[in-house]
Amino acid sequence: MITRYLFEEKQRIDARKSRVRRAPLAPSAMIARGLIVRALRRAGLHHVLHNLPCTIGIVGVDAGAVTSITYGARDILGAWVVGSLGHDVSIYDRTGSRRRNLDKDIRSLIVEAAKGGDRSAVLLGAMDDVSPAFAASAEGIVVLEPVDRALVKAAFMVTAKRAPGPEGLDLVTSLPLDLIDSVIAPRRSVERSLGIAKRLLAAVRSEDHPVEDAAEVPEELADGPRLEDLSGLGEVGEWGNDLVRDLDDYRSGTIPWSDVDRGALVAGVPGVGKTMFAGALARSCGIPPTSTPARAGRRAGISAISSSR
Incomplete structure (x- = not known):
């Protein structure tokens, strides 16, 4: 009875698999895919390229490259969208701050890896993050080389x-x-x-x-990218574009200053581009970018963005 139920459930899931042609990879994901393919070939894991069930570890992933590596790995593992359940390939991010309690979080994955029936990858920052238990149960551990x-x-x-x-x-x-x-x-x-x-x-x-004095902003920061030069910003990019429009409307007299958004707090691990986003937003708004001393905030990975007259 249970076997029949599982078989019928599998048939229902297979029927819901989207067979629509996948969208082309973004340039960064193309590069990530190339890095992973090279690493798999060096490790002799050629069968992974044929979408066979496996669980692998990918080492050398920076926190800011997780999205690109994820898309590249999904493409290599042959991911399909299964109804509303998401992809049928699992990618686990264990980089940066996600390294905590790695053994505890990954225990269930080790069990699945031992069974050999899943297609999944675990993203790791360094070899030191690979637990002995995962290394023993995974199909293999590959290390990415530089672009x-x-x-x-x-x-x-x-x-x-x-x-x-x-x-x-x-x-x-x-x-x-x-x-x-x-x-x-x-x-x-x-x-x-x-x-x-x-x-x-x-x-x-x-x-x-980063500079410690707002009066000492380097020339290259003032001449850096504008908001429209950046892509993939998501919600924070939409907020930035709204602020640019608000300031333009205020300068033209369409809205009062009280209607202009007063600012935002952008948080993230160091190196993901918080200061770059703040500088790009300032240039698009026509405001000289400044750096405010905030040593504690920098250590915590926080950037403050405010609009002031």
């Missing part, structure tokens, strides 16, 4: 149908993976892509070395 010219060039050719020279490729390669989607875009010239890459790199470097 190189070949992968960036391939992403350019697929997306924009043209690619920059070696120096331009090296420039884009030096960016964090999650920012590459803001550089490579369809129908965008190579020259404009490299211009955006330079501004993003300047913003990243200024975030890595």
Whole structure:
């Protein structure tokens, strides 16, 4: 009776699988996919590329690259959307602050990995985060190498149908993976892509070395990217665009100052781009970007954004 029920349930789930062609990968996900494929081949895990049931660990994932690596891993493992249940491939993020209680959180995954009936991947920051129990039960542990010219060039050719020279490729390669989607875009010239890459790199470097005095904002921060140069911002990007429109309406006399949003608190782990977003928003609003001393806030991964006259 139980066996028949499980069989019928499986049939219902299989019938609900979406067979609609998957959307093309974003440039950063293409690069992530290439990194994972290389790592799997080096480890001799070629069968993973054929969508066979397996559980693998992917090491060397920065907190800011989780989304790109997740999409790349799903594509390799052959993910489909199953009705309202989401993807039939499981990707577990255990990078950054998610490393806590790793053994406890991953216990059920180890059991499934031992059974060999699931397709899943666990994203980890370093080999030190791999527990002995998971290493023993997983199909394999692979380590990602840094992004190189070949992968960036391939992403350019697929997306924009043209690619920059070696120096331009090296420039884009030096960016964090999650920012590459803001550089490579369809129908965008190579020259404009490299211009955006330079501004993003300047913003990243200024975030890595924050100033302690608002009067000492480096020149490259003032000349960094604008809000419209960034992509994939989600809800915080929508809020930023609303603020830009509010300030434009206030300057034209359409709305009073009291109707302008007074600010927001953006939180996240260090390195995800909070300061870069604040600077880009300030430039789009026509306000000189400033850095306010907030050592405790920086340690906690918090950026404050306010609008003042």
